Amino acid sequence: ETGVTQTPRHLVMGMTNKKSLKCEQHLGHNAMYWYKQSAKKPLELMFVYSLEERVENNSVPSRFSPECPNSSHLFLHLHTLQPEDSALYLCASSQAGWHEQYFGPGTRLTVT
């Protein structure tokens, strides 16, 4: 595997379900990011982990819970989501403090 991978690529879940999104980077980076991409909106930064420490949480509702067990893996745990949470969730990685971020293919999430 190369670059940044995300699983699953598509996810449909009910509002009462609990699921997790997984991201893995194979680039030797030490910072990882979660973004939300909705139609007609700019990319929204959700969380930033730098050197495995969460350094930014952009007022994201608590129904989204990130986890970064090591510098190569990032998870986004989901529970009790709302239909407006349906979007493309993108993971990215970079060297800490460096500007060039490399994105995964995203997980298309649909909340029913």
Add this chain to the structure above:
Amino acid sequence: GQQLNQSPQSMFIQEGEDVSMNCTSSSIFNTWLWYKQDPGEGPVLLIALYKAGELTSNGRLTAQFGITRKDSFLNISASIPSDVGIYFCAGQIRGSTLGRLYFGRGTQLTVWP
């Protein structure tokens, strides 16, 4: 928060034509990046710019870091059908320490054969 104004929102062009799009901000940026996103995929980094006035090419793509440090431009020459997609500008504000990027809303490019 910081907003980037990217224009145009969409472009419909004939194969072989040249394309220009730009991005402006109200803050001074120390980095400008241009990404392309294909349907169902994540953004792919095309060009990175780090100095005011810098002009960088990647094949048929050329991007420039504006002299004012508040804008950037992307040009695509001799467009082909596979250029179709959404192009995003992104930038980092001067003084930002976490590598935080701000993104434009994207330019949707359609190329007719």
